[in-house]
Amino acid sequence: MKNASFKKDYIFYIQSELPKPEAYLVQSTNAANGAANLGYSTVLVYPDKNLKAINPVNLARLFQPREAPENLVKYYNLHHKLKVAPLPMPWPIDYFDSKFTNSNTIATKYYFPFYIFPTTKLVHSRNWNLVKAAIKNGIPAIYEHHHHEDKKFEPEIVKSPLFQIAVTVVDTIRESMINNGMPPEKTIRLHNGFNCLFMLRQPEKAAVWREKLLKNAQSHLVVYAGALQQFKGIDILIEVAKEMPNVQFACAGGKPKEVEHYQQIAKEKQVNNIIFLGYILHDELASLLQAADILAHPHCSGQAATFTSPLKLFDYFASGTPIVATEIPSLKEFNNTQAIAAWCEPDNPIKFAESLKRVLEKYPRKIDGYSEIIEFVKQFSWENRAAKILSYVDESLRPPLIA
Numbered sequence: 290m291k292n293a294s295f296k297k298d299y300i301f302y303i304q305s306e307l308p309k310p311e312a313y314l315v316q317s318t319n320a321a322n323g324a325a326n327l328g329y330s331t332v333l334v335y336p337d338k339n340l341k342a343i344n345p346v347n348l349a350r351l352f353q354p355r356e357a358p359e360n361l362v363k364y365y366n367l368h369h370k371l372k373v374a375p376l377p378m379p380w381p382i383d384y385f386d387s388k389f390t391n392s393n394t395i396a397t398k399y400y401f402p403f404y405i406f407p408t409t410k411l412v413h414s415r416n417w418n419l420v421k422a423a424i425k426n427g428i429p430a431i432y433e434h435h436h437h438e439d440k441k442f443e444p445e446i447v448k449s450p451l452f453q454i455a456v457t458v459v460d461t462i463r464e465s466m467i468n469n470g471m472p473p474e475k476t477i478r479l480h481n482g483f484n485c486l487f488m489l490r491q492p493e494k495a496a497v498w499r500e501k502l503l504k505n506a507q508s509h510l511v512v513y514a515g516a517l518q519q520f521k522g523i524d525i526l527i528e529v530a531k532e533m534p535n536v537q538f539a540c541a542g543g544k545p546k547e548v549e550h551y552q553q554i555a556k557e558k559q560v561n562n563i564i565f566l567g568y569i570l571h572d573e574l575a576s577l578l579q580a581a582d583i584l585a586h587p588h589c590s591g592q593a594a595t596f597t598s599p600l601k602l603f604d605y606f607a608s609g610t611p612i613v614a615t616e617i618p619s620l621k622e623f624n625n626t627q628a629i630a631a632w633c634e635p636d637n638p639i640k641f642a643e644s645l646k647r648v649l650e651k652y653p654r655k656i657d658g659y660s661e662i663i664e665f666v667k668q669f670s671w672e673n674r675a676a677k678i679l680s681y682v683d684e685s686l687r688p689p690l691i692a
Contacts, residue, residue: 295408298354299324299688302401302414303335304393308364310544310568312516312600313435317415318365319484320433323671324413324679325371328690333357334405336392337375338382351376352404366484366571376400397422410688411453413678417442424451429686431456431678434466437592442470454681459619477681482671483603487575488663492656494576502539502564502580509536509649512581512610514574515601517543517551517565522587522615527555528638529587530563533645538563538585541577578608582654583630583645586614590635606666609658613644628665 301321305314318333325331332354354372361367378392397418401409412423413431423430424446432455446452447470455476457463463478503510511533517523517540530538540551540563548565555563569577578584584605602620605612611630614620623629630652631644652659679687 296410297330297689297691298405298409298411299329299331300405300409300412300414301331301333302396302412302416302419303333304396304416304419305335306338307335308361310542313415315365315571316435316481316600317433318361318367319482319671320413320675322365322367322371322484323482323673323675326368326672327675327679328370329688330372330691331370331688332372332374334374334376336378336396338378338392339375351400352408363570363572366486366575368486374405393418402426411682411686420452421446424449427451429453429682431682433457435462437462437465438469440469442466444470447471447475450683451686453683453686454678456678461618477678479674479677480669481600481603482669482674483607483666484571485607485670485672486572487578487604487607488666489575490657491576491579494573495580495656498577498580503537509582509654510580511536511538511583511585511645512541512577513538513585513587514541514569514578514604517547520589520591522589522635523551524554525587525589525636525638525641526585527551527558527560527563529585529642529645530555531558531560532638532642534562536562536645536649539566539577539581540564541566541569541574543567574604575608578605578610579658581608581610583648583652584608584610584612585641585645586612586620587641588615588617588635590617603666603669606662606669609655609660609663611648611652611659611662613641613648615641626665628662 301317303314303317307314321331321333352374354374357367357371357373376396381390382392382395401422406426406428409428411429412419414420415433420430420432429451431453434455434457455466455471456479457466458481460478463476466476467473499510513526515521548567552565586602606628613631614629615635616632617635630648633640633644
């Protein structure tokens, strides 16, 4: 390996091709983006199964950090400081069910040890196999873990002085991680963040959204942004829209099949005032949130309500738009803040509709947003989150600041 003085890169690894409309990918890319904005040499690494990956030049130089391509920048609202390094995964990788042709194995056993670790100062990933590979190769590591899993963490890894910290977003996941062998002193709960570009006011673009979505300029617009899944409360939101025929509802997010599924449900229920926009690029999503009179955060009760990460909630806050949210365990700490305009019980479309009506009366839309909401969210920037995580890393193991 190269001399330690060459080790400068803060590596974030995602075991998925990009871009895709998944919440965990929004979280992971923005976490890397926040670290880059602090001035660290941050590289986002991910597999690339595009046919161009078989180019012999790419295979000869497997680790080539470069500026993020425009499609990623717009998809996830990235900044220019973040570098990316797609790892070529040509056929037959992932085409056959074998560990020898598995992209995760190829990355952790081959690409990283030989091509990436020599310049890596610190690794940050949700991929446990990569975290283990880093520790075994003498590289300090940070592990992100956001869902309940019934697996034991290897003592030789989590007790290694190179294993710096494990990060999750809710206390229930932290507890399950500790029960599965993660040392309590190395396990922290830390909220997700918001992208600072969501805070930039875009009145002209917001006006375009309102003109596009509202049939009547005097009517109101309620926006939901996030996954289109039953436990997220989308079925409830359709029922809410049915209760409020004079209000326009718009849902941003979801895969094409999910969009089609909920369009069909709305049609069958004869709910004509809800529209499903599909996945909206993040450089366009901010203006949509600012265009709304209210932002909806519905959610069903049940197991998911105990660990769901309020990822979209912070982007909601950054827009300065009043929010109506469902009372679920993972949001309980926000109960006593003024950042949420109204709360209501889960699984109850009538109560949610009543809350929306009250907020529409009490909080008229402001083009510049509500300043108290915007001020509240500033503490939750991705940059602040990255700095907090790095504060748990031994100073001698932190990547050097380059800007």
